[in-house]
Amino acid sequence: MTTSANPTMLALEKCAKGGPSLASWNEGPAKQSILNFVVGVTTTGSPQFVKPEERVAVFDNDGTLWTEQPMYFQLAFVFDRLKVLAPQHPEWRDRPLFSAVLEGDMKTVAAGGLRGLLELATITHAGMTTDDFSKIVEEWITSARHPKFNRPYTELIFQPMLELLAYLRANGFKTFIVSGGGIEFMRVFADKVYGIPPEQVIGSTIVTKFEMLAGVPVLTRLPELNFMDDNVGKPVAINMHIGRRPIAAFGNSDGDLQMLQWTAAGTGSRFGLLVHHTDSEREYAYERSPLGNLDKALTEAQAKGWTVVDMKRDWNRIYPFETCK
Amino acid sequence: MTTSANPTMLALEKCAKGGPSLASWNEGPAKQSILNFVVGVTTTGSPQFVKPEERVAVFDNDGTLWTEQPMYFQLAFVFDRLKVLAPQHPEWRDRPLFSAVLEGDMKTVAAGGLRGLLELATITHAGMTTDDFSKIVEEWITSARHPKFNRPYTELIFQPMLELLAYLRANGFKTFIVSGGGIEFMRVFADKVYGIPPEQVIGSTIVTKFEMLAGVPVLTRLPELNFMDDNVGKPVAINMHIGRRPIAAFGNSDGDLQMLQWTAAGTGSRFGLLVHHTDSEREYAYERSPLGNLDKALTEAQAKGWTVVDMKRDWNRIYPFETCK
Numbered sequence: 001m002t003t004s005a006n007p008t009m010l011a012l013e014k015c016a017k018g019g020p021s022l023a024s025w026n027e028g029p030a031k032q033s034i035l036n037f038v039v040g041v042t043t044t045g046s047p048q049f050v051k052p053e054e055r056v057a058v059f060d061n062d063g064t065l066w067t068e069q070p071m072y073f074q075l076a077f078v079f080d081r082l083k084v085l086a087p088q089h090p091e092w093r094d095r096p097l098f099s100a101v102l103e104g105d106m107k108t109v110a111a112g113g114l115r116g117l118l119e120l121a122t123i124t125h126a127g128m129t130t131d132d133f134s135k136i137v138e139e140w141i142t143s144a145r146h147p148k149f150n151r152p153y154t155e156l157i158f159q160p161m162l163e164l165l166a167y168l169r170a171n172g173f174k175t176f177i178v179s180g181g182g183i184e185f186m187r188v189f190a191d192k193v194y195g196i197p198p199e200q201v202i203g204s205t206i207v208t209k210f211e212m213l214a215g216v217p218v219l220t221r222l223p224e225l226n227f228m229d230d231n232v233g234k235p236v237a238i239n240m241h242i243g244r245r246p247i248a249a250f251g252n253s254d255g256d257l258q259m260l261q262w263t264a265a266g267t268g269s270r271f272g273l274l275v276h277h278t279d280s281e282r283e284y285a286y287e288r289s290p291l292g293n294l295d296k297a298l299t300e301a302q303a304k305g306w307t308v309v310d311m312k313r314d315w316n317r318i319y320p321f322e323t324c325k
Numbered sequence: 326m327t328t329s330a331n332p333t334m335l336a337l338e339k340c341a342k343g344g345p346s347l348a349s350w351n352e353g354p355a356k357q358s359i360l361n362f363v364v365g366v367t368t369t370g371s372p373q374f375v376k377p378e379e380r381v382a383v384f385d386n387d388g389t390l391w392t393e394q395p396m397y398f399q400l401a402f403v404f405d406r407l408k409v410l411a412p413q414h415p416e417w418r419d420r421p422l423f424s425a426v427l428e429g430d431m432k433t434v435a436a437g438g439l440r441g442l443l444e445l446a447t448i449t450h451a452g453m454t455t456d457d458f459s460k461i462v463e464e465w466i467t468s469a470r471h472p473k474f475n476r477p478y479t480e481l482i483f484q485p486m487l488e489l490l491a492y493l494r495a496n497g498f499k500t501f502i503v504s505g506g507g508i509e510f511m512r513v514f515a516d517k518v519y520g521i522p523p524e525q526v527i528g529s530t531i532v533t534k535f536e537m538l539a540g541v542p543v544l545t546r547l548p549e550l551n552f553m554d555d556n557v558g559k560p561v562a563i564n565m566h567i568g569r570r571p572i573a574a575f576g577n578s579d580g581d582l583q584m585l586q587w588t589a590a591g592t593g594s595r596f597g598l599l600v601h602h603t604d605s606e607r608e609y610a611y612e613r614s615p616l617g618n619l620d621k622a623l624t625e626a627q628a629k630g631w632t633v634v635d636m637k638r639d640w641n642r643i644y645p646f647e648t649c650k
Contacts, residue, residue, distance in 0.1 A: 053522060130564055174524075187568045197378060198568030199499075199524075205565060210557040210583055217586045219564050232535040239455055239544050240530060241566060243512045243523030258535055261542045 022167060023324070024160040024317040030273075031314065033307045034164065037271040041247065042171050048269040052172035056246040058238060058259060059165070061179035061186060061203075063252035063292045064275050065194060067156040069284040070147065071291065074181050075117065077140050081124040110290070118225060121182070122206055126223035130184060130208060133221055137188040151321065154193045158275075159322070160315045161250075165194060168248070176200045176246075178238055180230035180255055184221075202241045204229045230255045235262035247271065257297040264304060272306035274298065279312040282322075347492060348649070349485040349642040355598075356639065358632045359489065362596040366572065367496050373594040377497035381571040383563060383584060384490070386504035386511060386528075388577035388617040389600050390519060392481040394609040395472065396616065399506050400442065402465050406449040435615070443550060446507070447531055451548035455509060455533060458546055462513040476646065479518045483600075484647070485640045486575075490519060493573070501525045501571075503563055505555035505580055509546075527566045529554045555580045560587035572596065582622040589629060597631035599623065604637040607647075 025031040040048030041055060062068035082092075082101050092098035097116050100108035109116065125133065146153055165175050177186060177196055183203035190196045205226040208219045229237045235258050238246065248271040249256070249263035260272040274297055278285050287294040301308050309315070317324065350356040365373030366380060387393035407417075407426050417423035422441050425433035434441065450458065471478055490500050502511060502521055508528035515521045530551040533544045554562045560583050563571065573596040574581070574588035585597040599622055603610050612619040626633050634640070642649065 056524075183565065183568070199381075199566065201568060208561050208564060210560045210587070217560065217583065217590050219560060219587075235535045235542065235544060236533050239533060240508065241524065243508070243526060258542065262535070262544075265542050 022160065022163050024163055024315055026314055026316050028314055030307050030309045033271075034167075034273075037248070037269065038168065038171050041269050050247055050269060054244065054247065055168075055171070055173040056176065056242060056244050057168050057173045057248040058176045058178045058234075058242075058246045058250070058263065059161070060251040060253070060256045060259070061177050061181050063277065064250055064256070065157060065161050065177070066153070067146070067158075067283060068252075068292050069277075069286070072181070073146075073153045073156075074121075074185050076144065076153075077137070077185070078117070078121050078124050080140060080144060081136070082120060085124065122223040122225055125182060125185075125206055126221045128221055129213075130219040130221060133184055134188055137185055141189055149319075154189050155321055156319060157193055158315070159317045159320045160309075161275075162194070162320065164250075165196070169195070173248070174200065176202060176238075176242060178202045178229065178234050178259060180204055180228070180233075182206075183229075202229060202237050204233075232258050234259035238262065249273070250275070251297065252277065253292045253294050254297045255293075257300060260297065260306060261300075264306070272301065272304065273309060274301050274306060275309045276311065278310050279315075279318065282318045283311060285312075347485065347488050349488055349640055351639055351641050353639055355632050355634045358596075359492075359598075362573070362594065363493065363496050366594050375572055375594060379569065379572065380493075380496070380498040381501065381567060381569050382493050382498045382573040383501045383503045383567075383571045383575070383588065384486070385576040385578070385581045385584070386502050386506050388602065389575055389581070390482060390486050390502070391478070392471070392483075392608060393577075393617050394602075394611070397506070398471075398478045398481075399446075399510050401469065401478075402462070402510065403442070403446050403449050405465060405469060406461070407445060410449065447548040447550055450507060450510075450531055451546045453546060454538075455544040455546060458509055459513055462510055466514055474644075479514050480646055481644060482518055483640070484642045484645045485634075486600075487519070487645065489575075490521070494520070498573070499525065501527060501563075501567060503527045503554065503559050503584060505529055505553070505558075507531075508554075527554060527562050529558075557583050559584035563587065574598070575600070576622065577602065578617045578619050579622045580618075582625065585622065585631060586625075589631070597626065597629065598634060599626050599631060600634045601636065603635050604640075604643065607643045608636060610637075 022031055040046055041050040043049055059065055062072050079101050086092055086102055096108060097112045101120065141154060142152065144153060145151060146156055149156060168175055175196055177190055179186060181203045183201060183205050186203055187198040187201045190201045191198065207222040207224040207226045209222055210217065210219055227233065245266045246263045247269060249260045250273045251260060252275040264270045264272050276287065276294065277283060286292065287298065347356055365371055366375040368374055384390055387397050404426050411417055411427055421433060422437045426445065466479060467477065469478060470476060471481055474481060493500055500521055502515055504511060506528045508526060508530050511528050512523040512526045515526045516523065532547040532549040532551045534547055535542065535544055552558065570591045571588045572591065572594060574585045575598045576585060577600040589595045589597050601612065601619065602608060611617060612623065
């Protein structure tokens with residue numbers, strides 16, 4: 001992974017001269033709540049002050065750091081991968097779910113539910129070493145294009161969130177991804193596009209097995225789910241990987257609710273934020289939907305005073321490729 | 326966790342004025358191999374040069390960073406904990422393994438093997454929240470004493486390894502613990518005694534469950550093993566938690582062999598080291614033994630050119646409480 005053409009940095013440099021700022025955030029309560037929180041925890045002597053090593057911020061990925069419509073980007077990878085592998089697996093034609101994907105019958109795929117998708121995901125993500133898997137993802141992520149924007153998926157990251165990540169890091173925060181997405185899928189690009197190194201990327205995992213192949217030690221990926229990093233899984237994964245309770249959590253759906261609850265329940269200054277997708281023109285508008293369902297978390301945000309970002313109102317720029325305002 | 330009385334720093338300051346050095350290492354091939362490796366990977370333009378973000382070093386804990394005799398320290402915690410809990414569990418008297426611990430019959434305990442010990446460990450480590458568990462460990466680790474040295478276990482850390490950790494960090498390395506010990510057990514003291522923060526401590530885990538207790542979100546520890554971070558588990562855990570292949574690995578037993586193999590098999594400059602316990606007077610002398618068995622790894626170290634530390638010969642000081650030479 002090279003950082004020389006780091007889009008995060010390029011995007012930040014383009015619009016925000018003179019250090020990290022929140023230039024793509026309109027003035028308003030959302031931006032103000034972020035500034036208030038950060039000033040509080042970084043001001044020595046303030047009752048809100050938090051020691052730098054305790055400044056842990058966790059970010060969901062799909063719908064929070066990048067777009068998740070018309071489907072989770074990793075799902076597009078699963079479908080593309082299935083098509084690549086299909087010729088070697090004529091038996092897939094007899095499996096309704098598999099043939100539905102191959103024929104583009106998304107209705108049948110959707111009817112298979114989460115369980116069906118997980119089956120497709122584990123099968124397409126397994127049967128190779130971890131090193132080979134990274135290469136496959138790398139190849140896909142640089143060549144695949146988003147159907148609406150006709151751009152690489154890694155360009156569909158949210159400029160305001162890039163600025164927020166940079167602003168938090170400039171204020172001593174350690175930023176982590178805590179996503180339902182595959183940990184080894186995200187690690188391929190997270191450093192390059194978000195400036196978040198592999199050891200700060202937490203996600204769902206499949207079982208891997210250490211073995212010797214012709215005298216060379218490898219980790220082989222098996223078609224078996226190991227850990228689902230969503231809903232109640234997020235606080236569990238945070239505890240396992242970080243071992244500290246975050247002081248700030250950022251999400252966009254009910255899958256992030258427990259992560260926000262866990263973060264908010266600690267002592268001292270705490271910050272919770274939900275991205276509400278309200279811009280059908282520049283991005284997508286949805287909330288109570290099968291994908292990125294935002295329902296209970298929205299209600300709880302209002303009750304608990306978490307910040308809710310109205311994308312249409314609060315962000316003057318959504319993607320790095322848009323012109324600076 | 327306070328860092329004001331950080332014994333690592335105190336120990337280092339006491340003997341090594343003027344920045345990190347390897348003062349407790351005698352001149353010889355072991356010390357020289359460390360210096361050669363670090364100079365190589367940090368010299369810009371050198372063929373051995375490694376970018377700072379890739380300078381990942383992994384350390385086993387028991388027998389590598391601190392003593393592991395006459396039994397793993399966490400096992401002493403298990404036994405002590407069992408005795409504390411016994412009055413609430415009269416039914417344990419009818420279970421041979423449990424009553425053996427309560428009666429100090431170590432022969433029967435040993436006959437139960439790893440499986441028996443794991444059962445004892447999961448039972449004594451479960452049934453409370455993660456926060457409560459940390460408090461229990463904190464209390465024990467500050468009050469319990471090692472039977473031979475009559476000192477807190479956290480004083481039985483190896484001064485040369487503290488110096489090595491500090492030396493590597495001063496050279497841009499990120500240092501991780503990768504141990505068979507419990508992740509939440511070690512995190513209580515790892516930052517204070519080794520300067521290794523919770524997010525860089527990797528270990529064995531039991532299952533934890535997110536739930537609401539009287540409206541408060543907690544993580545409850547269940548009496549079920551989740552992951553055993555030993556042998557083939559170590560490379561798997563490294564991949565899961567760090568997502569990068571280390572360039573240096575430090576261990577002392579066959580349980581560390583796969584971690585060393587995995588580290589050594591990467592491209593570019595690599596370093597492997599085994600601590601050989603050869604000092605029956607100042608510490609303990611053992612190798613092919615039930616505890617900290619060093620057999621296959623020692624053979625492979627010789628074949629692969631990994632560094633083997635002869636404690637008696639290579640370390641002029643073992644513990645921080647010893648007088649500086």
